[in-house]
Amino acid sequence: MTGHPPTELPPGFARFEHGSLQCTVVSDGIIRLGPARESFPNAEPAEVDELLTRHYLPTDAVHLNQNILVVNTGDTLVMFDSGVGTDPELGLKTFGDEAGLLIRNLRAAGIEPEQIDLVALTHAHPDHAWGLADGAGAPLFPNASLAIGRADYQHWTDLSRVPDAPTEHQQDQIKGAHKNITAYDSRLILLDGGEQIAPGIRAIATPGHSPGHIVYEITSGDQTMICWGDLCHHQVLLLEHPEWNFMFDHDGTGATEQRVRIYDYVDANRYAVFGYHFPFPGHGHLRRDPGGFTWIPSDLPRRLPERSK
Numbered sequence: 001m002t003g004h005p006p007t008e009l010p011p012g013f014a015r016f017e018h019g020s021l022q023c024t025v026v027s028d029g030i031i032r033l034g035p036a037r038e039s040f041p042n043a044e045p046a047e048v049d050e051l052l053t054r055h056y057l058p059t060d061a062v063h064l065n066q067n068i069l070v071v072n073t074g075d076t077l078v079m080f081d082s083g084v085g086t087d088p089e090l091g092l093k094t095f096g097d098e099a100g101l102l103i104r105n106l107r108a109a110g111i112e113p114e115q116i117d118l119v120a121l122t123h124a125h126p127d128h129a130w131g132l133a134d135g136a137g138a139p140l141f142p143n144a145s146l147a148i149g150r151a152d153y154q155h156w157t158d159l160s161r162v163p164d165a166p167t168e169h170q171q172d173q174i175k176g177a178h179k180n181i182t183a184y185d186s187r188l189i190l191l192d193g194g195e196q197i198a199p200g201i202r203a204i205a206t207p208g209h210s211p212g213h214i215v216y217e218i219t220s221g222d223q224t225m226i227c228w229g230d231l232c233h234h235q236v237l238l239l240e241h242p243e244w245n246f247m248f249d250h251d252g253t254g255a256t257e258q259r260v261r262i263y264d265y266v267d268a269n270r271y272a273v274f275g276y277h278f279p280f281p282g283h284g285h286l287r288r289d290p291g292g293f294t295w296i297p298s299d300l301p302r303r304l305p306e307r308s309k
């Protein structure tokens with residue numbers, strides 16, 4: 001063979017077992033932010049740079065993974081969050097073409113959108129909720145119900161707030177949430193926390209980053225993992241410094257309180273964590289260290305292709 005390797009992206013998915021549940025992590029791609037020191041408004045910029053450098057991460061730009069978990073309980077296929085979508089007026093305009101890959105990678109993993117029974121949102125921000133409907137507003141998961149925090153539904157689909165939103169992006173956040181989420185209005189499940197949305201899957205209210213932010217506790221046999229959405233965006237910065245606020249936190253104090261509470265809960269029970277924005281595929285554990293928590297990515301078992309004889 002001559003020439004360069006193919007430039008086509010590899011299929012972006014990984015599979016693992018969680019108790020008796022089959023889990024697939026499907027990549028929606030990545031989103032790029034500017035320098036981290038500008039994304040955490042109450043952090044000391046030099047400390048942000050130092051921490052990133054110590055972890056061999058660049059300081060000039062942060063990229064966040066978009067890891068979407070699909071859990072097969074045996075009779076229900078549950079997908080957590082939906083990525084940025086490919087709507088030219090929303091996801092493509094805002095995030096470019098390095099994200100919005102969910103549908104392509106779902107199919108590569110052998111899952112058709114029609115097979116998804118339930119989409120469980122952690123919250124209604126663009127990078128989680130704009131992949132629910134197409135540009136015309138039709139549901140991309142036509143057989144799915146939609147679970148969402150009641151407070152997020154009320155806050156983010158309220159179009160009367162658009163005229164007061166100071167920036168175009170903030171206006172898009174409301175219009176985009178309304179377009180994507182109301183596409184499922186006839187099969188909505190509004191969550192206050194504590195509900196079981198499928199066998200072994202429980203909603204936990206974690207308001208802060210968003211008014212109705214939800215994390216999901218997924219248990220099978222003796223295995224439990226917390227699918228935590230944007231409770232924590234960064235595997236280094238916010239694990240060592242839960243008191244730092246991410247620029248899109250709705251209520252910074254609440255976001256910090258929920259981070260500390262859930263970190264302690266996960267640590268005390270030695271649960272696993274699934275991080276939406278963490279390095280792909282986003283599954284791992286927290287280790288409590290003197291300066292905060294350290295992310296320990298899992299070595300997920302992989303099924304390798306069979307050798308030809």
Ligand SMILES: [Zn+2]
Pocket residue numbers: 125127128229230277
């Ligand atoms: Zn996010």
